[in-house]
Amino acid sequence: MRTIILVGGVIALLTLGKVFFFAKPNTEKAAGGGAVATGKEGGGNKAGAAVPVNVYLTKLETVENTLFASGTIVPNEEVDLKAEISGRLINLNIREGSFVQKGQLIAKINDKDLRAQLAKVEYNEELAKRIEARQKKLLDIEAISREEYEITANNIRTIGADKEVILAQLEKTEIRAPFSGTIGLKNISEGAFLSPGTSVVTLVQTNPVKIDFNIPEKYTRYVRLGSQVRLNLDGDNANYSARVVAVDPKVDAELRTLRVRAVSQNPGNRYVPGMFVKVQASLEGNNNAIMIPTEAIVPVLKGKKVFVVKNGKAQEAMVTTGLRTDQRIQITDGLQPGDSLIVSGIMALKANSPVKVKML
Template sequence: MRTFFILALLVGALTLGKVYFFPKPDTKTSGGSPSGVSGKGETKGKSGDKTPTIPVEIYLARTEKLTNVLAVSGTVLPNEIVELKAEVSGRLMQLNAKEGAYVNKGELIAKINDEELKAQLVKLGYLEKRAKDVEARQKRLLAVEGISREEYDIAESNVNTARADKELLMAQLAKTEIRAPFSGKLGLRAISQGAFLTPGTLVTTLVQTNPVKIDFSVPEKYASQIRVGSPVRFTSDGLGASMTAQVTAISPLIDESLRTMKVRAYTSNPTGRLVPGMFVRLDVPLGNNQTIQIPTQAIVPVLKGKKVYVVREGKAQETFIKTGVRNDQQIQVMEGLVPGDSVIISSIMSLKNGASVKIKTKS
């Protein structure tokens, strides 16, 4: 009996809780449809919504005048440089090589002992004189048919042989003198006066630094755009203000390993500010042409190359392009775009091909 009474109380409590705490939902909505049906319809509508439109900024592609400038590095080289070496053996008797001094073309730098060669030259002088006297007598005898023509030819040949030997010895004597082949500055001495020299012994170097050469390399893709006579500007950490050089020679070969072409320019150096071996930075003009340029932030690097997004009929359409030279703000487009294309330059990371976009107007 007690158990039945407890069960009755529990049933009553549950009934009251349902009435007061769990009211029955309305079976009608404001539109006359069941609330459950309306909720499903709303959920279905949300899941069917399209991708939201992305506001973007554009750059209108157009043809502009482009002054192509290629930035490369180069090295200053002397106009002329030579190692002054001995050609014959002998004791170094005179050395006029003052390190760093300027010498004129033909000036004596070093002198090797030539006493033995001079003595031989005196001997050859006597032999030549005797051969000439014999040739003169033979010529008079030939005139009166006192000797044969063959005997006279032998005497004449002796004269010529003596003269040739003398000229050979004089050439050897000239080799005992080391003279400046051109005007320039002497380098550091490699030997001292009194040393015994052999052929090939280095005495010093001679360098001509006015004008100077500047050698640099350009990628092969720009090889056809370099012209002899074109001015190039260059600078270095030790120069301050930039200077100008002129392209004078272009290598006819492309380096197979680096795929670059060597170019040489000349510039005057009267004050000696440009020292051979100096590193310089050059701006090489590649000519002016009409081309399309776009902001660099519009470029998207991909495995196939580079692409941009173009607005067409309210959609972002990816377009692959081929680029040329660039600077810190713009890049040249050689293929892929035409004047009038609307290139997207903002929200690039949020875009995909076919996404809906809206062009933002600048305030």
């Protein structure tokens, strides 16, 4: 009995202590008699506070549509000069890297045997002409038959044909420049024996030069003969121009590209055949394009979206993009001129979030 009384007393003391000594310090009497919780001063932002954002007002602009491609410098003319007949090379009249004119003698093959044959044919031709002259007088007085005269006349023509063959062979002993250009590195030395097809030297014409480049098939209708393209060389900030002179009549079925050739003057030899060059071709521009900062685009599962301000709140808008530069991107669908586009604080936004607008 005494134990029960002690336990009851302890419980009563604990109850009184909780009521009088452990009351909540942040509970105060409300005007209506209810308790109201008060937090610490200087707390965080309240739920639903407006997010400060920068806004860009969309507008129509004129956009230059430029196609970029990688090109290669190609010589205007290039030929590998080779021997046509067999023989010993007796003269190599070139200096490597020098400029030669069209028709200039490059190499000479020994032709003594052919010249001896030519002299023999010329002697026979001279004799045949004297015989033909005498027989012509005899034919006029009917001292010989016409058949005998015609045989002699035909002999002259046959000898003349043999002479033409020898002259053609003599022409092949000389290798001449087919066009003006620069001589490359020689492949053979004087005194060597040449066979038909032996390469002697390469001749390259570098003014003007050709520029070959490929464009995607979807741009084939934009590149036309006579149109101008811009060129940029590595290590050179200057812009150069070239004129389109040829377009391949078919598209590469594997790469789905079209080969285009342009020509540019090269007076200072700034272009070297085989050099890489960056090509810029101007396509049809767009006078009614909407361009926005790239940071305003938010990639999503179904495409791309942006946030616009309507009635003080952020609203989502799905968009379709077009041309892109390093800082801006074209919107082809989803925005209208005059829309208030949000370009900052995007990660903190969701649909219908209240925003505090600051115009750019």
